[in-house]
Protein backbone atom coordinates (compact mmCIF):
# COMPACT_ATOMS: atom_id res chain seq x y z
CA UNK A 1 0.00 0.00 0.00
CA UNK A 2 2.76 2.41 0.96
CA UNK A 3 4.51 1.71 -2.30
CA UNK A 4 1.38 2.50 -4.27
CA UNK A 5 0.90 5.76 -2.39
CA UNK A 6 4.44 6.89 -3.12
CA UNK A 7 4.13 5.95 -6.77
CA UNK A 8 0.87 7.84 -6.97
CA UNK A 9 2.55 11.02 -5.77
CA UNK A 10 5.36 10.31 -8.16
CA UNK A 11 2.91 10.06 -11.07
CA UNK A 12 1.29 13.37 -10.19
CA UNK A 13 4.60 15.18 -9.97
CA UNK A 14 5.83 13.69 -13.22
CA UNK A 15 2.62 14.63 -15.00
CA UNK A 16 2.48 18.14 -13.66
CA UNK A 17 6.05 19.03 -14.55
CA UNK A 18 6.67 16.74 -17.53
CA UNK A 19 9.69 14.54 -18.05
CA UNK A 20 11.99 16.98 -16.26
CA UNK A 21 10.40 16.01 -12.99
CA UNK A 22 11.61 12.45 -13.40
CA UNK A 23 14.83 12.68 -11.35
CA UNK A 24 13.09 13.99 -8.25
CA UNK A 25 10.63 11.19 -8.68
CA UNK A 26 12.98 8.32 -9.45
CA UNK A 27 15.70 9.22 -6.95
CA UNK A 28 14.49 9.29 -3.39
CA UNK A 29 16.91 10.24 -0.61
CA UNK A 30 17.92 6.62 0.04
CA UNK A 31 19.92 4.65 -2.53
CA UNK A 32 17.44 3.23 -5.06
CA UNK A 33 17.10 -0.53 -5.04
CA UNK A 34 17.38 -1.64 -8.68
CA UNK A 35 14.82 -4.39 -8.02
CA UNK A 36 12.19 -2.02 -6.71
CA UNK A 37 8.80 -1.97 -8.36
CA UNK A 38 7.07 1.27 -9.30
CA UNK A 39 3.33 1.57 -9.72
CA UNK A 40 1.58 4.15 -11.88
CA UNK A 41 -2.11 4.76 -11.33
CA UNK A 42 -4.19 4.81 -14.51
CA UNK A 43 -6.36 7.71 -13.31
CA UNK A 44 -3.24 9.91 -13.22
CA UNK A 45 -2.13 9.03 -16.73
CA UNK A 46 -3.09 10.72 -20.01
CA UNK A 47 -6.50 9.49 -21.18
CA UNK A 48 -7.63 9.44 -24.80
CA UNK A 49 -11.25 8.44 -25.29
CA UNK A 50 -11.26 6.83 -21.84
CA UNK A 51 -12.58 8.03 -18.49
CA UNK A 52 -11.99 7.67 -14.76
CA UNK A 53 -14.59 5.79 -12.77
CA UNK A 54 -15.01 4.49 -9.21
CA UNK A 55 -18.10 2.26 -9.43
CA UNK A 56 -16.18 -1.03 -9.27
CA UNK A 57 -14.67 -1.49 -5.79
CA UNK A 58 -11.17 -2.68 -5.06
CA UNK A 59 -9.17 -0.09 -7.01
CA UNK A 60 -6.02 1.56 -5.67
CA UNK A 61 -5.45 5.31 -5.77
CA UNK A 62 -8.50 7.43 -6.52
CA UNK A 63 -10.15 5.36 -9.25
CA UNK A 64 -9.59 3.35 -12.39
CA UNK A 65 -9.92 3.92 -16.12
CA UNK A 66 -12.73 2.57 -18.26
CA UNK A 67 -14.58 3.40 -21.48
CA UNK A 68 -12.44 1.37 -23.89
CA UNK A 69 -14.95 1.03 -26.72
CA UNK A 70 -13.23 2.56 -29.78
CA UNK A 71 -10.16 1.25 -31.59
CA UNK A 72 -8.12 4.35 -30.68
CA UNK A 73 -9.13 4.53 -27.00
CA UNK A 74 -6.08 4.40 -24.77
CA UNK A 75 -4.20 5.33 -21.64
CA UNK A 76 -0.71 6.82 -21.96
CA UNK A 77 1.60 6.32 -19.00
CA UNK A 78 4.72 8.49 -18.85
CA UNK A 79 7.45 6.46 -17.19
CA UNK A 80 11.13 7.10 -16.77
CA UNK A 81 14.21 4.99 -16.32
CA UNK A 82 17.66 6.02 -15.12
CA UNK A 83 19.28 3.73 -17.69
CA UNK A 84 18.19 1.84 -20.81
CA UNK A 85 16.97 -1.47 -19.41
CA UNK A 86 14.32 -4.14 -19.41
CA UNK A 87 11.39 -4.13 -16.98
CA UNK A 88 8.67 -6.64 -16.17
CA UNK A 89 5.31 -4.99 -16.74
CA UNK A 90 2.18 -5.95 -14.88
CA UNK A 91 -1.28 -4.50 -15.35
CA UNK A 92 -3.88 -4.36 -12.58
CA UNK A 93 -7.16 -4.97 -14.35
CA UNK A 94 -10.73 -6.13 -13.86
CA UNK A 95 -12.03 -8.02 -16.92
CA UNK A 96 -15.60 -7.95 -15.65
CA UNK A 97 -17.17 -8.41 -19.11
CA UNK A 98 -15.29 -11.65 -19.93
CA UNK A 99 -11.97 -12.63 -21.50
CA UNK A 100 -10.36 -9.64 -23.21
CA UNK A 101 -7.21 -8.59 -25.01
CA UNK A 102 -5.36 -5.30 -24.88
CA UNK A 103 -2.43 -3.90 -26.84
CA UNK A 104 0.58 -2.50 -25.01
CA UNK A 105 2.50 0.01 -27.12
CA UNK A 106 5.94 1.17 -26.04
CA UNK A 107 7.17 4.63 -27.06
CA UNK A 108 4.64 4.74 -29.87
CA UNK A 109 6.29 1.79 -31.63
CA UNK A 110 6.35 -1.92 -30.83
CA UNK A 111 3.01 -3.33 -29.81
CA UNK A 112 2.31 -6.49 -27.83
CA UNK A 113 -0.93 -8.21 -26.99
CA UNK A 114 -1.91 -9.06 -23.43
CA UNK A 115 -4.70 -11.44 -22.50
CA UNK A 116 -6.98 -10.66 -19.55
CA UNK A 117 -8.88 -13.68 -18.21
CA UNK A 118 -12.45 -12.90 -17.15
CA UNK A 119 -12.80 -12.01 -13.48
CA UNK A 120 -15.02 -10.08 -11.09
CA UNK A 121 -12.25 -8.29 -9.15
CA UNK A 122 -9.12 -6.26 -9.83
CA UNK A 123 -6.11 -8.49 -10.25
CA UNK A 124 -2.50 -8.08 -11.45
CA UNK A 125 -1.74 -9.68 -14.82
CA UNK A 126 1.79 -10.25 -16.09
CA UNK A 127 2.08 -8.22 -19.29
CA UNK A 128 5.53 -9.17 -20.47
CA UNK A 129 8.49 -6.88 -20.57
CA UNK A 130 9.25 -3.41 -21.82
CA UNK A 131 12.65 -2.10 -22.83
CA UNK A 132 12.77 1.46 -21.53
CA UNK A 133 15.15 4.07 -22.90
CA UNK A 134 17.20 6.13 -20.49
CA UNK A 135 15.02 9.12 -19.65
CA UNK A 136 11.34 9.43 -20.43
CA UNK A 137 9.20 6.81 -22.14
CA UNK A 138 5.54 6.18 -22.84
CA UNK A 139 3.53 3.02 -22.35
CA UNK A 140 0.11 3.01 -23.99
CA UNK A 141 -2.67 0.59 -23.15
CA UNK A 142 -4.75 0.57 -26.33
CA UNK A 143 -8.28 -0.75 -26.77
CA UNK A 144 -7.86 -3.98 -28.84
CA UNK A 145 -10.96 -5.92 -27.65
CA UNK A 146 -11.73 -3.16 -25.13
CA UNK A 147 -14.28 -3.50 -22.30
CA UNK A 148 -11.95 -3.86 -19.31
CA UNK A 149 -11.12 -1.67 -16.32
CA UNK A 150 -7.51 -0.61 -15.77
CA UNK A 151 -6.41 0.31 -12.26
CA UNK A 152 -2.64 0.72 -12.60
CA UNK A 153 0.56 -0.60 -14.12
CA UNK A 154 3.68 -1.71 -12.25
CA UNK A 155 7.25 -1.81 -13.58
CA UNK A 156 9.88 -4.02 -11.95
CA UNK A 157 13.45 -4.27 -13.30
CA UNK A 158 13.77 -7.68 -15.00
CA UNK A 159 16.15 -10.33 -13.77
CA UNK A 160 18.40 -11.76 -16.52
CA UNK A 161 16.97 -14.88 -18.17
CA UNK A 162 18.41 -18.09 -16.71
CA UNK A 163 19.95 -20.72 -19.01
CA UNK A 164 17.41 -22.88 -20.87
CA UNK A 165 17.12 -26.56 -19.95
CA UNK A 166 15.80 -28.04 -23.17
CA UNK A 167 15.08 -31.78 -23.29
CA UNK A 168 17.84 -33.68 -25.06
CA UNK A 169 15.65 -35.65 -27.49
CA UNK A 170 12.23 -35.67 -29.16
CA UNK A 171 9.27 -37.10 -27.22
CA UNK A 172 8.79 -39.92 -29.72
CA UNK A 173 11.37 -42.53 -28.71
CA UNK A 174 11.13 -43.99 -32.23
CA UNK A 175 11.86 -40.65 -33.95
CA UNK A 176 13.82 -41.31 -37.14
CA UNK A 177 17.33 -40.09 -37.85
CA UNK A 178 16.05 -37.05 -39.78
CA UNK A 179 13.76 -35.92 -36.96
CA UNK A 180 16.55 -36.46 -34.44
CA UNK A 181 19.03 -34.48 -36.55
CA UNK A 182 16.56 -31.62 -36.88
CA UNK A 183 15.82 -31.62 -33.16
CA UNK A 184 19.53 -31.64 -32.36
CA UNK A 185 20.19 -28.75 -34.72
CA UNK A 186 17.30 -26.72 -33.33
CA UNK A 187 18.53 -27.31 -29.81
CA UNK A 188 22.01 -26.15 -30.82
CA UNK A 189 20.76 -22.75 -32.04
CA UNK A 190 17.99 -22.18 -29.49
CA UNK A 191 18.65 -19.06 -27.44
CA UNK A 192 21.43 -17.98 -29.78
CA UNK A 193 19.73 -17.33 -33.15
CA UNK A 194 16.28 -17.27 -34.70
CA UNK A 195 15.28 -19.08 -37.89
CA UNK A 196 13.53 -16.87 -40.41
CA UNK A 197 10.33 -18.46 -41.68
CA UNK A 198 7.45 -17.86 -44.03
CA UNK A 199 4.03 -19.32 -44.62
CA UNK A 200 3.87 -20.70 -48.21
CA UNK A 201 6.72 -21.40 -50.58
CA UNK A 202 5.58 -18.70 -53.02
CA UNK A 203 5.92 -15.99 -50.37
CA UNK A 204 9.28 -17.39 -49.27
CA UNK A 205 10.44 -16.90 -52.85
CA UNK A 206 8.91 -13.42 -52.90
CA UNK A 207 11.03 -12.53 -49.83
CA UNK A 208 14.13 -13.71 -51.68
CA UNK A 209 13.30 -11.30 -54.51
CA UNK A 210 12.71 -8.44 -52.09
CA UNK A 211 15.62 -8.92 -49.68
CA UNK A 212 18.10 -11.17 -51.45
CA UNK A 213 17.72 -13.75 -48.67
CA UNK A 214 15.48 -16.82 -48.55
CA UNK A 215 13.71 -17.88 -45.33
CA UNK A 216 15.30 -20.84 -43.55
CA UNK A 217 11.90 -22.33 -42.79
CA UNK A 218 8.79 -22.68 -44.91
CA UNK A 219 5.43 -23.55 -43.41
CA UNK A 220 2.83 -25.35 -45.51
CA UNK A 221 -0.80 -26.27 -44.86
CA UNK A 222 -2.34 -29.75 -45.24
CA UNK A 223 -5.76 -28.12 -45.59
CA UNK A 224 -6.52 -29.28 -49.12
CA UNK A 225 -5.86 -32.93 -48.24
CA UNK A 226 -8.79 -32.88 -45.76
CA UNK A 227 -11.25 -35.48 -47.08
CA UNK A 228 -14.25 -33.11 -46.97
CA UNK A 229 -12.37 -30.81 -49.36
CA UNK A 230 -10.94 -33.56 -51.57
CA UNK A 231 -14.55 -34.75 -52.04
CA UNK A 232 -15.23 -31.31 -53.51
CA UNK A 233 -12.27 -31.34 -55.84
CA UNK A 234 -9.29 -29.84 -54.02
CA UNK A 235 -5.81 -31.06 -54.89
CA UNK A 236 -3.19 -30.43 -52.25
CA UNK A 237 0.29 -29.24 -53.25
CA UNK A 238 1.79 -28.75 -49.78
CA UNK A 239 3.83 -31.96 -49.86
CA UNK A 240 5.55 -31.02 -53.13
CA UNK A 241 6.26 -27.53 -51.81
CA UNK A 242 7.71 -28.94 -48.61
CA UNK A 243 9.96 -31.30 -50.54
CA UNK A 244 11.12 -28.45 -52.79
CA UNK A 245 12.17 -26.41 -49.78
CA UNK A 246 13.76 -29.42 -48.07
CA UNK A 247 15.76 -30.20 -51.19
CA UNK A 248 17.30 -26.75 -51.17
CA UNK A 249 18.45 -27.32 -47.58
CA UNK A 250 15.52 -25.72 -45.77
CA UNK A 251 13.43 -26.65 -42.74
CA UNK A 252 9.76 -27.52 -43.10
CA UNK A 253 6.84 -26.81 -40.82
CA UNK A 254 3.34 -28.20 -41.42
CA UNK A 255 -0.01 -27.06 -40.09
CA UNK A 256 -3.45 -28.36 -40.93
CA UNK A 257 -6.60 -26.31 -41.37
CA UNK A 258 -8.61 -29.48 -40.89
CA UNK A 259 -11.89 -29.06 -42.76
CA UNK A 260 -14.55 -30.64 -40.53
CA UNK A 261 -15.17 -34.24 -41.62
CA UNK A 262 -18.89 -33.59 -42.04
CA UNK A 263 -21.62 -31.12 -41.09
CA UNK A 264 -20.41 -28.26 -43.33
CA UNK A 265 -23.10 -25.60 -43.76
CA UNK A 266 -21.86 -24.71 -47.24
CA UNK A 267 -24.04 -21.61 -47.49
CA UNK A 268 -23.16 -18.28 -49.11
CA UNK A 269 -22.09 -16.97 -45.74
CA UNK A 270 -20.20 -20.14 -44.76
CA UNK A 271 -18.79 -21.92 -47.79
CA UNK A 272 -17.55 -25.52 -47.61
CA UNK A 273 -13.96 -24.34 -47.99
CA UNK A 274 -14.18 -22.43 -44.71
CA UNK A 275 -15.19 -25.65 -42.97
CA UNK A 276 -12.38 -25.50 -40.41
CA UNK A 277 -14.13 -22.54 -38.76
CA UNK A 278 -16.46 -23.21 -35.86
CA UNK A 279 -19.11 -21.00 -37.47
CA UNK A 280 -19.05 -22.93 -40.77
CA UNK A 281 -20.00 -26.36 -39.39
CA UNK A 282 -22.18 -28.01 -36.78
CA UNK A 283 -19.63 -30.78 -36.34
CA UNK A 284 -19.39 -31.37 -32.58
CA UNK A 285 -15.94 -32.60 -31.59
CA UNK A 286 -16.98 -33.43 -28.03
CA UNK A 287 -19.90 -35.57 -29.24
CA UNK A 288 -17.72 -37.26 -31.87
CA UNK A 289 -15.14 -38.24 -29.27
CA UNK A 290 -17.70 -39.51 -26.77
CA UNK A 291 -17.41 -43.07 -28.05
CA UNK A 292 -15.07 -44.89 -30.41
CA UNK A 293 -18.00 -46.55 -32.20
CA UNK A 294 -19.68 -43.26 -33.02
CA UNK A 295 -19.89 -42.65 -36.81
CA UNK A 296 -18.24 -39.26 -36.40
CA UNK A 297 -15.37 -40.73 -34.42
CA UNK A 298 -14.80 -43.00 -37.40
CA UNK A 299 -14.74 -39.95 -39.66
CA UNK A 300 -12.10 -38.29 -37.50
CA UNK A 301 -9.93 -41.39 -37.83
CA UNK A 302 -10.59 -41.47 -41.59
CA UNK A 303 -9.29 -37.90 -41.81
CA UNK A 304 -6.23 -38.60 -39.68
CA UNK A 305 -5.45 -41.58 -41.89
CA UNK A 306 -5.72 -39.39 -44.99
CA UNK A 307 -3.23 -36.94 -43.49
CA UNK A 308 -0.99 -39.85 -42.50
CA UNK A 309 -0.63 -40.68 -46.19
CA UNK A 310 0.78 -37.20 -46.85
CA UNK A 311 3.06 -37.18 -43.83
CA UNK A 312 4.37 -40.56 -44.88
CA UNK A 313 5.27 -39.15 -48.30
CA UNK A 314 7.40 -36.60 -46.47
CA UNK A 315 8.92 -39.28 -44.27
CA UNK A 316 9.80 -41.37 -47.32
CA UNK A 317 11.35 -38.31 -48.99
CA UNK A 318 13.56 -37.85 -45.91
CA UNK A 319 11.86 -34.65 -44.77
CA UNK A 320 11.59 -34.12 -41.01
CA UNK A 321 8.54 -32.04 -40.16
CA UNK A 322 7.72 -29.53 -37.46
CA UNK A 323 4.12 -30.70 -37.17
CA UNK A 324 1.59 -28.26 -35.67
CA UNK A 325 -1.88 -29.82 -35.68
CA UNK A 326 -4.96 -28.36 -33.95
CA UNK A 327 -3.46 -24.91 -33.99
CA UNK A 328 -4.99 -22.00 -32.09
CA UNK A 329 -7.32 -24.44 -30.33
CA UNK A 330 -7.72 -22.11 -27.37
CA UNK A 331 -9.14 -19.40 -29.66
CA UNK A 332 -12.31 -21.44 -30.16
CA UNK A 333 -12.70 -20.20 -33.74
CA UNK A 334 -11.77 -23.62 -35.17
CA UNK A 335 -14.10 -26.55 -34.54
CA UNK A 336 -11.42 -28.55 -32.71
CA UNK A 337 -11.32 -25.84 -30.04
CA UNK A 338 -15.00 -24.99 -30.03
CA UNK A 339 -15.95 -27.30 -27.17
CA UNK A 340 -13.22 -26.27 -24.75
CA UNK A 341 -9.88 -27.78 -23.77
CA UNK A 342 -10.86 -31.37 -22.96
CA UNK A 343 -11.96 -32.52 -26.44
CA UNK A 344 -9.07 -30.60 -28.03
CA UNK A 345 -6.51 -32.33 -25.83
CA UNK A 346 -8.18 -35.68 -26.36
CA UNK A 347 -8.11 -35.25 -30.13
CA UNK A 348 -4.45 -34.27 -29.98
CA UNK A 349 -3.74 -37.45 -28.01
CA UNK A 350 -5.57 -39.54 -30.61
CA UNK A 351 -3.65 -37.85 -33.43
CA UNK A 352 -0.34 -38.44 -31.70
CA UNK A 353 -1.13 -42.07 -30.99
CA UNK A 354 -2.59 -42.84 -34.41
CA UNK A 355 0.25 -41.25 -36.37
CA UNK A 356 3.07 -42.45 -34.13
CA UNK A 357 2.04 -45.88 -32.94
CA UNK A 358 -0.34 -47.05 -35.65
CA UNK A 359 1.08 -45.43 -38.79
CA UNK A 360 4.70 -45.43 -37.53
CA UNK A 361 5.27 -41.89 -38.71
CA UNK A 362 8.51 -40.98 -37.04
CA UNK A 363 9.69 -37.90 -38.92
CA UNK A 364 7.60 -35.51 -36.82
CA UNK A 365 8.65 -32.98 -34.22
CA UNK A 366 5.42 -32.21 -32.37
CA UNK A 367 4.52 -28.54 -31.99
CA UNK A 368 1.73 -27.44 -29.65
CA UNK A 369 0.11 -24.09 -30.32
CA UNK A 370 -2.01 -22.89 -27.38
CA UNK A 371 -0.60 -20.93 -24.46
CA UNK A 372 -3.14 -21.46 -21.71
CA UNK A 373 -2.16 -24.22 -19.25
CA UNK A 374 -5.63 -25.81 -19.24
CA UNK A 375 -5.25 -26.52 -22.96
CA UNK A 376 -1.84 -28.16 -22.72
CA UNK A 377 -1.87 -31.85 -23.72
CA UNK A 378 1.20 -32.53 -21.60
CA UNK A 379 4.97 -32.93 -21.79
CA UNK A 380 4.85 -36.51 -23.08
CA UNK A 381 3.50 -35.63 -26.54
CA UNK A 382 4.89 -32.15 -27.16
CA UNK A 383 8.38 -31.22 -28.36
CA UNK A 384 7.98 -27.51 -29.04
CA UNK A 385 5.59 -24.89 -27.71
CA UNK A 386 4.39 -22.15 -29.99
CA UNK A 387 2.12 -19.16 -30.29
CA UNK A 388 0.45 -17.36 -33.17
CA UNK A 389 0.75 -13.64 -32.60
CA UNK A 390 -0.84 -10.95 -34.73
CA UNK A 391 0.38 -7.58 -33.45
CA UNK A 392 1.75 -4.76 -35.57
CA UNK A 393 5.03 -3.02 -34.82
CA UNK A 394 7.60 -5.83 -35.39
CA UNK A 395 7.94 -6.31 -31.63
CA UNK A 396 9.54 -9.21 -29.75
CA UNK A 397 6.24 -10.73 -28.47
CA UNK A 398 7.89 -11.23 -25.12
CA UNK A 399 4.60 -11.63 -23.25
CA UNK A 400 3.74 -14.80 -25.13
CA UNK A 401 7.33 -16.01 -24.99
CA UNK A 402 7.43 -15.70 -21.22
CA UNK A 403 4.05 -17.39 -20.83
CA UNK A 404 5.35 -20.34 -22.85
CA UNK A 405 8.55 -20.49 -20.80
CA UNK A 406 6.30 -20.95 -17.81
CA UNK A 407 4.12 -23.54 -19.54
CA UNK A 408 7.05 -25.70 -20.60
CA UNK A 409 9.19 -24.97 -17.53
CA UNK A 410 11.92 -23.96 -19.98
CA UNK A 411 12.38 -27.60 -21.08
CA UNK A 412 10.60 -27.10 -24.41
CA UNK A 413 11.81 -24.86 -27.20
CA UNK A 414 9.42 -22.08 -28.19
CA UNK A 415 8.43 -20.89 -31.66
CA UNK A 416 6.49 -17.94 -33.11
CA UNK A 417 4.68 -20.23 -35.51
CA UNK A 418 2.51 -17.53 -37.10
CA UNK A 419 3.08 -13.82 -36.87
CA UNK A 420 1.60 -10.84 -38.65
CA UNK A 421 4.78 -8.78 -38.26
CA UNK A 422 8.29 -10.24 -38.37
CA UNK A 423 10.18 -9.40 -35.15
CA UNK A 424 13.13 -7.00 -35.22
CA UNK A 425 16.32 -8.79 -34.09
CA UNK A 426 17.65 -6.03 -31.83
CA UNK A 427 14.42 -6.16 -29.85
CA UNK A 428 14.45 -9.97 -29.70
CA UNK A 429 17.93 -9.85 -28.22
CA UNK A 430 17.26 -7.01 -25.80
CA UNK A 431 14.18 -8.79 -24.49
CA UNK A 432 15.90 -12.18 -24.54
CA UNK A 433 12.81 -13.42 -26.39
CA UNK A 434 14.48 -16.55 -27.73
CA UNK A 435 11.89 -17.66 -30.25
CA UNK A 436 13.31 -20.59 -32.22
CA UNK A 437 11.69 -19.40 -35.42
CA UNK A 438 9.20 -16.89 -36.67
CA UNK A 439 6.91 -17.54 -39.63
CA UNK A 440 5.01 -14.63 -41.14
CA UNK A 441 1.57 -15.36 -42.53
CA UNK A 442 1.16 -15.00 -46.30
CA UNK A 443 -1.23 -12.75 -48.13
CA UNK A 444 -2.13 -9.39 -46.58
CA UNK A 445 0.63 -9.76 -43.97
CA UNK A 446 4.08 -10.39 -45.47
CA UNK A 447 3.22 -8.26 -48.50
CA UNK A 448 1.55 -5.47 -46.52
CA UNK A 449 3.69 -2.49 -45.43
CA UNK A 450 1.34 -1.83 -42.50
CA UNK A 451 2.62 -5.11 -41.07
CA UNK A 452 6.07 -5.49 -42.64
CA UNK A 453 7.82 -2.58 -44.32
CA UNK A 454 10.43 -3.51 -46.87
CA UNK A 455 13.01 -1.66 -44.77
CA UNK A 456 12.24 -3.81 -41.76
CA UNK A 457 12.25 -7.01 -43.82
CA UNK A 458 15.68 -6.13 -45.18
CA UNK A 459 16.93 -5.31 -41.69
CA UNK A 460 15.62 -8.63 -40.39
CA UNK A 461 16.75 -10.81 -43.26
CA UNK A 462 20.29 -9.42 -43.27
CA UNK A 463 20.77 -9.52 -39.48
CA UNK A 464 23.45 -11.80 -38.00
CA UNK A 465 20.93 -12.94 -35.41
CA UNK A 466 18.49 -14.17 -38.05
CA UNK A 467 19.30 -17.42 -39.84
CA UNK A 468 18.39 -17.58 -43.52
CA UNK A 469 18.45 -20.51 -45.94
CA UNK A 470 22.05 -19.91 -47.01
CA UNK A 471 23.18 -19.92 -43.37
CA UNK A 472 21.63 -23.21 -42.35
CA UNK A 473 23.00 -25.40 -45.13
CA UNK A 474 24.31 -28.62 -43.68
CA UNK A 475 22.12 -28.51 -40.56
CA UNK A 476 21.43 -32.23 -41.04
CA UNK A 477 25.00 -33.13 -40.21
CA UNK A 478 25.74 -30.46 -37.63
Ligand SMILES: *[C@@H]1O[C@H](CO)[C@@H](O)[C@H](O)[C@H]1NC(C)=O
Pocket residue numbers: 262263264282283284287294295296
Ligand atom coordinates in the same frame (compact mmCIF):
# COMPACT_ATOMS: atom_id res chain seq x y z
C1 LIG B 1 -22.17 -36.44 -36.95
O1 LIG B 1 -22.02 -35.06 -37.18
C2 LIG B 1 -23.02 -34.51 -38.01
C3 LIG B 1 -22.63 -33.08 -38.30
O2 LIG B 1 -22.56 -32.35 -37.12
C4 LIG B 1 -24.36 -34.63 -37.33
O3 LIG B 1 -25.38 -34.10 -38.15
C5 LIG B 1 -24.63 -36.09 -37.03
O4 LIG B 1 -25.83 -36.22 -36.27
C6 LIG B 1 -23.49 -36.73 -36.25
N1 LIG B 1 -23.67 -38.14 -36.14
C7 LIG B 1 -23.70 -38.77 -34.99
C8 LIG B 1 -23.86 -40.24 -35.07
O5 LIG B 1 -23.60 -38.21 -33.93
